[in-house]
Amino acid sequence: MTLLDFARGIGMEIALSIFALGVLWRLFSLLLLPWSKERSVKRADAPSSLVAGTQGFFRHMWPAQTSASMFVTINGYVFHIGLAIVVFGFAQHILFIKGLFGLTWPGIPSTFINIVAVITLASLVAALVRRISNPVTRLLSGFNDYFSWTVTALPVLTGLLAVGHYIEPYETILALHILSVELLLIWFPFGKLMHAFLVFLTRSETGIFYSRRGVDI
Amino acid sequence: MTQTVDVQAAANAFLARTEEHLVSYLEACVHCGMCADACHFHEASGDPRHTPAYKLFPMAKAYRSQKFPYNLLAPKITEKDLKEWEELLFDTCTMCGRCTTVCPMGIDIASIVGQARQAFVAAGLGPDDLMQAAQNSKDHGSALNVTPERFSDRLEWLEDENEIPIPVDKEKADILLTISSIETMKYPDSIVAMAKILNHAGVSWTTSTKGYEATNFGYLAGRGDIAKIMVNRIVEAAEACGAKTVVIPECGHAYGVLRWGAANMIGRALPFEVLHISEFMAKLKREGKLKLTPVKESITYHDPCQISRRGGATEEARYLLDGFAEDFREMTPTGNLNWCCGGGGGVQAIGRTADLRHKVFKIKIDQVEKTGASTLVSSCSNCRLTMDESKEALHWGGGLGSLVELVADHLIEDEAPVEAAE
Known part of the structure; x- marks a missing residue:
């Protein structure tokens, strides 16, 4: 079995299993914790929890801005959207996903994908530079933050190297690209990347908390 | 005198408070640091330790050190941690909730700080x-x-x-x-x-x-x-x-x-x-039971955090002032995004915070002066006391007042309550 065979086969199966079970475990271990019972009387015009939670989720898509936070917000959108386009828009990725799950959809031209991938990588580097150079984020950051950044940036970097045939043989860099994705999947449930799921809980719960008080933030 | 710190009691108290929403908040923080710019203490001091997200570290650490499988690797909370964060959780957080407004994850840090303080007290800590x-x-x-x-x-x-x-x-x-x-x-x-x-x-x-x-x-x-x-x-x-x-x-x-x-x-x-x-x-105004003579002097209104941003009564003060205060001027930012006075959450009662509170008040002075209003009116006596003390310390010449006193001073006592207000 070659490295590429391993990465495409058993490696991916293991990574996807750890990802799926890990995410489920994280979510259930959270949701099975005690929930505080709210006994205060909510405002007469407060919406239902479903509406308030949904509003809270969308409201924090663009939180109140300070001058310094504008870069973080915009840059955050750039690499999040960039990652989504590259992961789900690249024709070879769609073929790979079809092979795994049978789902398919139309791809985006590869030239556009390449540009987006370069922008995404640049945006990720900018986020890292800020994390290291800003005294606040430097203080806040630890292994979890930097490792989560690494496992996010590696697939973009190796993907670009593979597509551009910058490293030969192609099979080796392709295998490294797939392995880097597997590393991301394995780390995902246990580190900061889990925020992709937790954001639905935190934003909506805060939305409900403030909405029942009649506060629109 | 050496203070006895019961670290295990704090860890147990932290764990006892790990309800779903608190743990979600602790686990979801991506350390983006945006909350720093929203915090009046960080704004006033420039000290990265005053970043709201940093104040959650001991609670997150205590949780991870007792929950499988994190506990296999995560370090335990120490006496040094608790002593360092005592100041951060008591002296530099008014639980004003301003950080929540800028958090892309929607984390409500103020609610965690309120819980975390109880764990510090369980350990025998807290400002005397x-x-x-x-x-x-x-x-x-x-x-x-x-x-x-x-x-x-x-x-x-x-x-x-x-x-x-x-x-x-x-x-x-x-x-x-x-x-x-x-x-x-x-x-x-x-x-x-x-x-x-x-x-x-x-x-x-x-x-x-x-x-x-x-x-x-x-x-x-x-x-x-x-x-x-x-x-x-x-x-x-x-x-x-x-x-x-x-x-x-x-x-x-x-x-x-x-x-x-x-x-x-x-x-x-x-x-x-x-x-x-x-x-x-x-x-009373809605019911036509409040007949007032207008206020002529220029005033601006300081939203107490727990009444406006975390209380939901932001518009009530404005409804009251509408048509009553003829020269009412809003600060920027105001309402739910207003800067805290710096003395809420018990910080006013902690003597050693005085210098930091005075620095915070400079944000308010700047806000008020930009409006050109002669008097800053609030509806919280704790905000008022905090601002009065800082006004004196900084020799600021602006006026400070109370909303309820302003209304009472302009009551038309002789007339019967009017039928309805707009």
Whole structure:
């Protein structure tokens, strides 16, 4: 079995299993914790929890801005959207996903994908530079933050190297690209990347908390 | 003197509070640092340690060190951690919630800080003066040692001095008025103002020596036991006189605790409605029971965090001021995004925070001066006290006032209540 065979086969199966079970475990271990019972009387015009939670989720898509936070917000959108386009828009990725799950959809031209991938990588580097150079984020950051950044940036970097045939043989860099994705999947449930799921809980719960008080933030 | 710190007690207290929403908040933070720019303490000091997200570290650490499988690798919380974060959690957080407004994950840090303080107290930590204020509340009735006897004496004196009825311990009343000890000792004119407004409205009201102290230092000091005692005193006093409404005076946390937290503390819904005095005055205006002469001087309004951003009564003060304050000027930012005074959350009672509070007040001075308003009016006596102290320390010449006193000073006493307000 070659490295590429391993990465495409058993490696991916293991990574996807750890990802799926890990995410489920994280979510259930959270949701099975005690929930505080709210006994205060909510405002007469407060919406239902479903509406308030949904509003809270969308409201924090663009939180109140300070001058310094504008870069973080915009840059955050750039690499999040960039990652989504590259992961789900690249024709070879769609073929790979079809092979795994049978789902398919139309791809985006590869030239556009390449540009987006370069922008995404640049945006990720900018986020890292800020994390290291800003005294606040430097203080806040630890292994979890930097490792989560690494496992996010590696697939973009190796993907670009593979597509551009910058490293030969192609099979080796392709295998490294797939392995880097597997590393991301394995780390995902246990580190900061889990925020992709937790954001639905935190934003909506805060939305409900403030909405029942009649506060629109 | 060496302080004994029970680290395990703190860890256990942290773990006992790990409800779903708290853990979600702790786990979801991506350390983006955006909350730093929203925090008045960080804005004033520039110290990265004052970043709101950083204040959550001990709670997150305690959680991870006791939860499988994180506990296999995660370091345990230490005495050094607790001693370092004591200052951050008590001295540099007013639980104002401004950081929540900028958090892309929507994490409500203020609610975690309130819980975390209880764990620090379990470990034997917490600023002495704040702890003493809470103990005084339990032992003597209020943080400033206003005992029931002193309270009724004080009201009797105000009644005589101002020739205005201020009922105490009426057998039956529709409204129970609570009072902050800051008003009793420092701003008695606010008590007179509230009495004037209640009398003007022609409602049945009383104060009670059983439950008079609105400010809940038990909550502020992380003493859940005392917080509950303080709430129960008001609940029992209201039930004794059959009050349908409890009016909270100009005190932000008093409103936050009784309106939004009390039912959860005592485990049942409150048997009465809770209104902040600004909400009560706005209600009177809606009902046509508040006839006022206009205020000519230029004023701006400081939103107390627990009444506006975390209380939901932001628009009530503005409704009241609309048409009443002829030259009303909003600060930037204002309303739910307003900068905190720097003294909420018990920080005002911590003596060692004075210098930092004065630095924070410079943000407010700048805001007020940009409006050009001659007077900064607030509806929280704790904000007012914080700002009064800083005004003196910084020799600022701007005016500071109280919303309830402003309304009372402009009541048209001779006319019957008008039918309806717009």
